[in-house]
Amino acid sequence: MxxxxxxxxxxxxxDNTLVCALPGSGKTYVLVELTKRLLSRDGAYSVHLLTFTDAARVELTERMLHALTPRAMERVTISTFHSTALAMTRGKLNRRLLMANELMLFVKSVLNEADHLDLIDKFRFKVPDVVRLFDEMGRSQDLSKEYSDTEVALYELYKDMLIKQGKTDFNVVCQLSVSWLAQREIPPVSATHILVDEFQDTDALQYMWLREHALLGKKLVVVGDDDQAIYSFRGxxxxxxxxxxQSEFNADxxxxxxxxxxxxxxxxRAGMLIKFNNPDRIDKPMNAVREEQGTVKIIKSGTMDNQLNRILDAVSKEPHTWAVIARNNAILDRVETVIQGHGIEYNRRGGKSFFDGVAPYSLIQIASVISGKHDDHTLHRALAALSVPEAETARIIGLCRTAKTTFGGLKHAEIxxxxxxxxxxxxxxxxxxxPAGREDAKRTYMQSIVKLLxxxxxxxxxxxxxxxxDVIAGRHWESLGESIAQLKPSLDSKKRKDQSEEAAPKLSLITMHSSKGLQFDNVWIVGSDTGxxxxxxxxxxxxxxxxxxLMYVAMTxxxxxxxxxxTSEPSEFLYEVNKERVVELESGYEDDADDFDAA
Known part of the structure; x- marks a missing residue:
């Protein structure tokens, strides 16, 4: 075609171009074909494509490899915004990037230190909340205006500890890449053209990064959809x-x-909904190319159990053609329980795994140190989990280095x-x-470790x-180190995600945010209630x-x-899409008799 x-x-x-792309309008195809055209137009042209997720980078790379010759691919770079900024600053920054699980423990160590310095009472702060706070502050253009003195002091301590420990986070990397670009202390990307996917997700820093490249003569083509902008909480x-x-870069x-x-x-129906966001959206025509007739249903259930039973009935025949989409993970948890209980194979996408939490990560760091299989970073994370002050942590790590021994090898008097x-x-x-084979003793020992944490x-x-x-203690492994080696892959969220997506087609359970970029023959949006x-x-x-x-993304x-x-009170969005009567009250369920008023 x-x-x-x-x-x-x-x-x-x-030239500089803004492309507003409807869901399913072939924007990836356009990016590939535009790249082909640019490379064929001038032998001096090169293209740098920017994505927001690694999954999008992989998909775009596969499409490019299929469409371009190996020689042409030599003039193409495909990377995420974050990895591009990291590559640009690596030679000058010389710090190690904190990954997600490690960041949780690092923030905990910041709270410990802030408490030790009497900046805060650490028991008033929860680590996940502070991680989110620091992420927001990392994108801020004026901390003193947007945050309290205590929050600013806490964030400054965080940045100071990053520097002292030779670490960094993505926001610091992005800030420095923009600052150093503006001061011409680092070179821009080498490509003549920069193409941006999902441009609606760019934050203020990323926009400034693009501006600096435009000022240096790079041509920019950005593709996105303001109607699918669902990440304001990430900036x-x-x-x-x-x-x-469009205004600043004189873009067509x-x-x-x-x-x-x-x-x-x-x-x-989706178009009816999203037009309620006028005038703060780009007004655009919407044309469905598919000729096959589709169906839209709005179903009322008297209870959540009835709603779940209906979903079960609908998806059981051909589960792999269905996605059940929910606003939050709490609803998906209930769906998952029912689906699992009936033996239907499924993939759970979106949200955080149990292993993404601070507790599993902390326990494995502590167990690694106890087993004697640790480096300085692991020991630092373990001590942070136990709220050991930074000065004491530095002293212990220094002792291990000097004695060339593990933490367990230190003399007790040195502790x-x-x-x-x-x-x-x-x-x-x-x-x-x-003693070898004393599994009962190992279980008791593991309980002591858990109690300590x-x-x-x-x-x-x-x-x-x-x-x-319990998982570690309940397995008949030869050593604690072997137990940890078995569990560590569970901490790799990217590996878990890759394994899930490589699995055979199954029913998909997915949050609205995580559904973006995906498509399914049949979609059931569960829990479409106000609130x-x-x-x-x-x-x-x-x-x-x-x-x-967000509802528009899920529908499309x-x-x-x-x-x-x-179940109870329909979302106002259901009224907005229901200009005609499409509500269905199926027989066989104990539903309320109240009708859905869609006048």
């Missing part, structure tokens, strides 16, 4: 960045109006007076004295630590427009059939 008229116009561009500026780009704008994914019935540090050292000393965790994390401890979508928080803060975009994942169900 050839290009549409809209696609063809974009593919011929050789994504959606409509504002798209309007600013194009719309990819043809949707190849959704049936006309589904696209029309100092910190109570938990002494207990930790006793455990590390005694592990190897457990538990006092530094909240109640939920204490339970998680106990689960991991869920839009969420209570969005209702309280008046952030309805983004919730509407569907190819042939779309079902939206609710």
């Amino acid at each position: 050839g290009s549409t008229k809209d696609q063809g116009l974009v593919i011929e561009r050789d 994504g500026q959606g409509y504002d960045n798209m309007v600013a780009f 704008a194009y719309v990819l109006r043809d949707c190849f994914r959704c049936s006309k019935e589904i696209l029309n 100092g007076h910190h109570a938990d540090l002494q207990k930790f050292h006793s455990l590390a000393e005694g592990w190897h004295d457990i 538990a006092i530094h965790l909240d109640k939920r994390d204490q339970k998680h630590a106990q689960v991991v401890g 869920t979508i839009p969420s209570k928080e969005a209702l309280a803060e008046g952030k309805i427009a983004e919730e509407r975009r 994942r569907a190819i042939s059939s779309l079902t939206m169900s609710y």
Whole structure:
């Protein structure tokens, strides 16, 4: 199939360009064909494509490899914004990047230090909340105006500790890449053209990064959809960045109006919904190319159990053609329980795994040290988990380096007076004295390790630590080190995600945020109640427009059939898409008799 008229116009561009692309309108195809055209137009041209996720980078790379010759691929670079900024600053920055799990423990060590310095009472702060706070502050252009003095002091301590330990995070990397570019202290990317996918997700720093490259003569083509801007909590500026780009860079704008994914019935309903966000959106025509008729249903259930039973009935025949999409993981947890209980194979996408929590990660760091299989970084993370002050941590690591020994190999007199540090050292000393085959003794020992960590965790994390401890103690492995080696891959969220996506087709359970970029023959949006979508928080803060975009994203994942169900009070979004009567009250369920008023 050839290009549409809209696609063809974009593919011929050789200047700053803004492309607004409907869901399923072939934006990846356009990026590939535009790259081909640019490379064939001038032998001096080269292209750098930017994505927001590694999954998108992999998909785009595969498409490019299929479309381009090996010689042409030598002039193409495909990477995420973060990895590009990291590569640009690596020679000058010379710091190690903190990954997700490690960041949790690092922030915990910051809270420990702040408490030690009397900056804060650490018990008033939860680590995940502070991780999110630091992420927001890392994108801020004016900390003193946007945050309290305590928050600013805490963030400055965080940055100071990063420097002292030779570490960094992605926001620091992005800030430095923009600053150094502006001061011409580092070179820009070498490509003549920069193509950006999912441009609506760019934050202020990424926009500034693009501006600096434009000032250095790079040509920019950005592709996105303001109607799918659902990451404001990560700094994504959606409509504002798209309007600013067109104005600031004198860019010509194009719309990819043809949707190849959704049936006309589904696209029309989604279009009804998103137009309620006018005027703060780019008005655009929407044309469904598919000729097959689709279906849209709104179903009322008297109870959540009835709603789940209906889902079970619908997906059981051909589970692999279905996705069940929910606003939050709490609802997906209930769906998963029912699906699992009936033996239906499924993939759970989106949200955080149990192993992404601070407790499993902390326990494995501590167990690694006790087993004697650790480096300085592992020891530092383990001591942070036990709230050991930074000065004491540095002293212990220095002793291990000087003596060229493990933590357990230090003399007890060298450990100092910190109570938990002494207990930790006793455990590390005694592990190897457990007789071989004494599984009962190992289980008791593991309970002691969990108990040591538990006092530094909240109640939920204490339970998680106990689960991991039971897993380690319950296996008949030859050594603690072998147990840890078996568990460590579970901490790699990317590896888990890759394994899930490589599996045979199954029913997909997915959050609305994680559904973006995916498509399914049949979609069931569960829990379409007010207070869920839009969420209570969005209702309280008046952030309805983004919730509407989130619902729009979920609806436009569907190819042939779309079902939206609710239990008590229907979401206002259901009224917005229901200009005609499409509500269905199926027989065989104990539903309320109240009808859905869609006047």
